[in-house]
Structures are given as C-alpha cells and as structure tokens.
Amino acid sequence: MRDNEDVVYDTHGPRFAEATGSLRRSAVVLFGACYDGTTSFRPGARFGPDGLRAASLGLETYSPEQDLDICEDIDLVDLGNLEIPTGAPAPVVHAITWAVRDILAAGARPFLLGGEHSVSIGAIRAFAEVYADVTLVQIDAHADLRADYLGEPLNHACVIRRALDILPSENVLQVGIRSGTRLEFDELKKSNRLVSPEAKFLQERLAETSGPIYLTVDLDVFDPAVMPGTGTPEPGGIDWKTFAELLSVIPTRRLLAADVVELAPQLDPTGCSSVLAAKVVREVALKLGLKE
Ligand SMILES: [Mn+2]
Known part of the structure; x- marks a missing residue:
C-alpha cells in the first residue's frame, strides 16, 4: 500500500498562469493527474x-465576470503533476x-x-473524510452511476456511484446530465438528484444543504460545438454563459474543493477547447480562493 511519502510532484513543467510555489x-492548490487509463472511447485526457x-x-488573469484577478486577489499555487503510475486506476x-x-x-x-473523471474519486474520498457533510455538485453530460464498467469499479463511468458509496443521496446534485442508461435515468428521476442546467434550479437545490461544496466539472x-476536445462528447450541451451563471449561484464561502476533468487537448486541433477549459479553471479558482 502506498502512503503519503509517495506524494511526489513533477515540478519541471509549466504551471497554470505561471503560479509556481509550495x-x-x-x-x-492546483495539481495535475495525467491519467486516462479507463477511457472507453477517445483517449487523450492524460x-x-x-x-x-x-x-x-494566453488567457488574461483578470475575470471581468467576477471582477477578480487570479494573480492579485487570491493565493494560487500550481504544484505540477502528481507522479502516478499508468495502467489500472486503483493506485x-x-x-x-x-x-x-x-x-x-x-x-x-x-x-x-x-x-x-476517475481521478475525482480519490479527491472526493479525501475531502469527505474531513467534511462528512459535503455537498457534491457534479456538472457533467453523463450520469456516471454504473456500479462498474467493463468489470472496473473505478472506471470514469462510475464516479458518482463511488461518491454515493460514502455520501447520502441528498448531498449529491447532478447538473446537466443528458446521457446514461435507462437504469441510470430511472435512478436519477427517483432520487431527485438530477438538476436541469439552469442557475435558478441549482440555486434552489443548493439552499437545501448548508455544508461545504466539492465541485466536479x-x-x-x-456542447461539442464549443468543447470537441474531450473523450466522450455528447450533443445538446451547455455554453459558456450557462456555465458562468451556474457557477455564480454556488455560494463562494461554501466552495472548498474542485476538479476540472476530461480535457483531451489533441482532439481539438484549433486549441479552442483548451482555452475554454482554462477559462473554466480560472473562474473556479477565483471562487475557490476568495473566502473573506
Ligand atoms: Mn463524467
């Protein structure tokens, strides 16, 4: 079994917004997990x-939407990429x-x-150890509710199922889901976890809980029109404005952890998917960093 002495970062590469530090x-604290070992369709998220x-x-450090700058208004550190093995997801x-x-x-x-998305499983587990009353907000096209996929319980298609192993259903909100099995959708409808991707609905649902929020994006x-650079694209998705509105109703004081997953940059030769993804990271980081 690994222990925390195995937490090692590759510090040689570039950092997000050149935010080096310890x-x-x-x-x-940003860190990368360059893993796509369970990808079932188009690899490259590593x-x-x-x-x-x-x-x-190539992105401004200032956000006009939040009137905040990631270099001036929050303390941002990018530790680099976590050293992880290739192959099976458990390690x-x-x-x-x-x-x-x-x-x-x-x-x-x-x-x-x-x-x-399977990388989120480890982060959600560690967060829930410290904050048992966490509300998990998933913004995603896919339900990710399979017990296992191709025999692997830590597959990217099982992320929310693994979260539900440790969190009560009422502490999980699944926003923007538009793809899954009949079984997954039956469960979504029955469980009341499914939230239409509109700010007013997310705001209403977040008012039902009061604990810290873990946001997984x-x-x-x-929509694949604006984000083709991802492993499992799904037509009928949201645009930037909708995302910004969803983010705006997440209470800043409650947001204590986040992840942004599934960018496969080489699948979009225009590079626009990476720019959109980097803007998502900038906006989430600002919300995560501002606490006073
Ligand atoms: Mn997912």
Missing part, C-alpha cells in the same frame, strides 16, 4: 493538465487521495486538474 495555508497550462498563458486513485489529504491538512483548498457538459 503548499501553504489558504492557498488554492494531456489535459499540460494543455490547460499552455492555454492559461492512481490512492495517490490522489493522499495528495488531497496533504493539501487539506495544510489548510489549503485542493483543485485537481484531470485527467479522466466534467468538461463534456459543454
């Missing part, structure tokens, strides 16, 4: 973290669990860059 209290960083260099999920435990123990706020929630 783990410290109150910082928003290049997501570095694609996000490359795109961040990867385990390493990410330890990495997020370290970040939370330092009093900082974890922000994981995927990688495919699977970029395939966006």
Whole structure:
C-alpha cells in the first residue's frame, strides 16, 4: 500500500498562469493527474493538465465576470503533476487521495486538474473524510452511476456511484446530465438528484444543504460545438454563459474543493477547447480562493 511519502510532484513543467510555489495555508492548490487509463472511447485526457497550462498563458488573469484577478486577489499555487503510475486506476486513485489529504491538512483548498473523471474519486474520498457533510455538485453530460464498467469499479463511468458509496443521496446534485442508461435515468428521476442546467434550479437545490461544496466539472457538459476536445462528447450541451451563471449561484464561502476533468487537448486541433477549459479553471479558482 502506498502512503503519503509517495506524494511526489513533477515540478519541471509549466504551471497554470505561471503560479509556481509550495503548499501553504489558504492557498488554492492546483495539481495535475495525467491519467486516462479507463477511457472507453477517445483517449487523450492524460494531456489535459499540460494543455490547460499552455492555454492559461494566453488567457488574461483578470475575470471581468467576477471582477477578480487570479494573480492579485487570491493565493494560487500550481504544484505540477502528481507522479502516478499508468495502467489500472486503483493506485492512481490512492495517490490522489493522499495528495488531497496533504493539501487539506495544510489548510489549503485542493483543485485537481484531470485527467479522466476517475481521478475525482480519490479527491472526493479525501475531502469527505474531513467534511462528512459535503455537498457534491457534479456538472457533467453523463450520469456516471454504473456500479462498474467493463468489470472496473473505478472506471470514469462510475464516479458518482463511488461518491454515493460514502455520501447520502441528498448531498449529491447532478447538473446537466443528458446521457446514461435507462437504469441510470430511472435512478436519477427517483432520487431527485438530477438538476436541469439552469442557475435558478441549482440555486434552489443548493439552499437545501448548508455544508461545504466539492465541485466536479466534467468538461463534456459543454456542447461539442464549443468543447470537441474531450473523450466522450455528447450533443445538446451547455455554453459558456450557462456555465458562468451556474457557477455564480454556488455560494463562494461554501466552495472548498474542485476538479476540472476530461480535457483531451489533441482532439481539438484549433486549441479552442483548451482555452475554454482554462477559462473554466480560472473562474473556479477565483471562487475557490476568495473566502473573506
Ligand atoms: Mn463524467
């Protein structure tokens, strides 16, 4: 079994918005998990973290929507990419669990860059250890409710099922879901977890809980017209404006951890998917970083 001594980062590459530095209290701590070992359709999410960083260099650090700047108004650190093995997901999920435990123990706020969606499993587990009353907000095209997929319980299609192993159903909100099996949709309808991707609905549902929020953004929630650079594109998705409105109703004081997953930059030769994804990271980081 790995332990926290195995939490090692590759510090040689570029960082998001050139935010180098070390783990410290109150910082928003980015780290990459370059993993796409369970991808079932189009691989390439392992290049997501570095694609996000490359795109961040062409993006303003100032957000007009939030009137905040990631270099001036929050303490942002990008630790680099977590060293993880290729192959089966279990050691990867385990390493990410330890990495997020370290970040939370330092009093900082974890922000994981995927990688495919299975990387979120480790981060959600570590967060729920510290915050048992967590509300998990999933913004995604896919239900991700399979017990296992192709025999693998840590598959990217099982992320929310694994979260439901440890969280009560009423603490999970599934926003923008438009793809899944009949069984998954039957469960979504019965469980009341499905939230239409409109800010007013998300706001209403978030008012039913009061604990800290973990936000997981699977970029395939966006329409393939604006986000073709992802492993499992699904027609009928949201645009930037809808995403910004959804984010705006998440109470800033409650948002304590996040991940953005499933960018496969090489699947979009225009590079626009990476730019959109980097803008998502900038906006989420600002919300995560502003607490006073
Ligand atoms: Mn997903």
